[in-house]
Amino acid sequence: MDLHLSQAEPTALERDAIDGAFAGLAHPTVHDDRPTRTAHAGHDARAQRHLLLPVLHAAQDAAGWISEGALNHIARTLSVPPAEIYGVATFYAMFSVEPRAPRVVHVCDDVACGPHGGEDIATALTEALGPEGAGQDTCWVRSPCLGMCERAPAVLHQRAGEPDLSQAPAAADDVLATTRAPGAGAADQADAVFGDTRVSAPQTGPGGTLPGGGPLRLLRRIGVVDPASLDDYRAHGGYAALRRAIDMGPTRVITELEDSSLTGRGGAAFPTGVKWKGVAGAPERPHYLVCNADESEPGTFKDRVLMEGDPFALIESMTIAGYVTGAHVGYLYIRGEYPLATRRLIAAIDAARARGYLGEDVMGEGFAFDIELRRGAGAYICGEETALLESIEGFRGEPRNKPPFPSVSGLFGKPTAINNVETLYNVLEVLSIGGQSFAEVGGGRSTGSKLFCLSGAVGAPGVYEVDFGTTLRQLLDLAGGVRGDLRTILLGGAAGGFVMPEDLDVVLTLEGARDIGATLGSGVVLVFDSHADLTGTLRRIAAFFRDESCGQCVPCRVGTVRQEEALARLERDAPIGSRETEMALLEDLARVMRDASICGLGQTAPAAITSALQLGLLDRPGKTEHADRGARNGKVPS
Known part of the structure; x- marks a missing residue:
């Protein structure tokens, strides 16, 4: 097709980064059959439109911004009009199409971090580096929630040619020191400290238990297994659930899920068994699986802790979902502000593929399944399932009208199962103890255990696992109680609602929250004392x-x-x-x-x-x- 481009050309660095990304990503995945909506381009170019987001990341990561020349080169490679490429690039907060410093410090000033040190860091960086966005070598910008609320205040370092890294709890002097430190060493040092997931999940570690005394379920391997070791994961029960799923067959697995009454843990609470059954039975092929790990709700960080501390469990649960729903390709869409979780998941995918747990013949059982990781770039809206699909396909992350629902017409217009991270981890527990046993915990539509993200004026902020049916008061006691005089609690996140001290004995179930006009949402419990603004x-x-x-x-x-x-x-x-x-x-x-x-x-x-x-x-x-x-x-x- 005819493309009307400007005269701008990419630098050698940008060209190499973009071409390298295309070469590394454009390999055919197992049973690759991706249609496209770009009907006016050539077939080869159309088949690569879904690579746009990772290629934009490659350009941004290499140069620190995406120049007009880089946009032109991407447009030529994909045979997509440059206006469309520009429209996608400007949709995401982590991309810049204007020149800026190669090192950018994103300072969280949202509901958890802003009042608890985030604003102080912003003031100190203004004095040291200049106003927001200014600076030749290093600049700083304000950021919405970075998903590290339990360690507030938090910052994210985005650096050209170097790994991104998180820093929390952050102090101005430490942040400035990190901006001046060599890239690889700083990332390794930060990951070593930040990777201690027991700090973020105080219940965990050897012998970790639920409030009632039983063993942890979703968090049982956090702080126990080496997240980089497939062998350690297997030694702690890893891949036993996949083996059981294969022995049972897809139909029986769906029956167990229906018996368990497992509902989605992302906020919508849709029955997982119903969703998988609909996709598995859809006559149109191929089928797709998507894991929604774009956890961006202010106050939410549970999925990050799971992915950082137990990444192989997500790979295993996605493989089970692919097997049951008949999907040969799964997409793991993770928010761009989670560098440590991203690195650990990439390593886990590579290790699983090398050992035969992903690929053309998974575990020698004759079915194919592989995973492609897609990194978001700072857009909360992409947590909405259809906006996420648009983003994967290489378009702006704008929601679609529903119906049709993704189980009928989802990714690339094909039947698609979409589940969030916590939901998929629960599938392992269902297969471990059986659907009916799972349903005996809690009741109604609230079965099994639930993760809650406690932050703010609480003794020990972090992720806590409790059985459905635990009261809000018991949950707060588990987290060390309230610091100061309790004024109110934001339950369910920015899209949730406030509850008052007289509501502390509410039972934490979908039904219990609804009875007091609240919602559990994404599991946020943000506590405010009497001094809160x-x-x-x-x-x-x-x-x-x-x-x-x-x-x-x-x-x-x-x-x-x-x-x-x-x-x-x-x-x-x-x-x-x-x-x-x-x-x-x-x-x-x-x-x-x-x-x-x-x-x-x-x-x-x-x-x-x-x-x-x-x-x-x-x-x-x-x-x-x-x-x-x-x-x-x-x-x-x-």
Whole structure:
């Protein structure tokens, strides 16, 4: 096709990085049969459109930004118009199409990190490096939640030609020292410290138990096995579940899942057995499997802990899912802000493939399955399942209308099973003890154990595993209790709602949370004491949804902006009319976003704010100590 390109050409570094990425990724996967929607390009180019995201990562990683010449070279290679490539590159926060420093420090200023040191780090970096985004060698930028809330405050170092690394808990002096340290050594040192998952999962280690005294299930190998050793994983029961699944056959595995009443742990709580059964029985081929590891909800970090501490379990559970649903290719889509988890999963995939646990003949049992890892690039919306599919296919991560649902028409228009990380880990437990035994823990639609992410004003922040049916009070006691006087708890994340001290005896089940007008969501339990600035917290939540809206539908695109503007006016004690008028406006905006937005982001963007208003949690007028990141970028809401 005719491409109208500018005269810009890539540098030798960019060309080598892009060509190397294409060469390394374009190999045919087992039973590769990927259709495409780019009908006006050649067949070979169309078949590679799904490589766009990793190739953009390669260009960004090599040079620190994606130049016009690099975009042109990618467009020529894929036979895709450069405007489309540009549209995808500018969709993600971790990509830059403007020149910037080769080392970028992303400072989390969200609900957990901002009030607990994140703003102090931002102030210190401003003094040392200059204003946000400035700097020739190193610059710093504000970031939404980095998924390290239990270690707040957190930063992420993104560095050209060097491995990304996380730093948490971070102090300004240590952050500055890391920016000046050699790349590989700094990454290895940070991984050695940050990789101690027992810090993030206090129950774990040899002899770790549930509150009732029974053994841990989902966390049982965290802090026990070497995450880099396939042999150690097998010595602790690894791949026994896959062997059992093969012996049982796909139909029996689905029956066990249905008997278990296992529901999705990403927030939607859809029955896993029903989903797998629908994909397995779909007549159209091929089938696909997708693991949604794009864990971006502020306050959520459970999937990160699982992937860092027990990566082979995710590979095994995905292989089981592929076997049962008839998928020969699985995509593991992990958020770009998880460098350690990404490195460990890549190593686990390579090790499993080398030992015959992935490939054309898995375990010599005559079925083919392999995994391709896709790294996100900073877009919360890609946690929505259809937006995630768009991202994998090489398009902007904008949600699709449903129906059709992914089990009917998903990745590349084919039947697709999508599960989040925690759900897949639960499949191993179902196959280990049997569906009916699994269902005996908890009850109703809330069976098995559940991971909760505790952060904020709590004694020992971290990931905790409890059986469904544990009370919120018991969970807080397990985490060392509340520091200070409890004011409220954000349950379920930024898309969840607030609960009050009188709700502490609520039973943590889907049904129990619904009875008090709350939701378990992604398992967030963010605790606020009496000193917390809740107006500032609500403003941060509103800013988060404003930043993360994909902009596809008007209710969300406009509603999230207007929501933040109203909160900003209340924060400045400058309401239009009166506080009551602003409250009524927020309620109207919430109703429109809930009823008319295309996807769950817009539908739940007002949830926490509406909850706070109903409970009277919005602080009285008065400036907060710190402005939100939107205001610091010059985007002061009216």
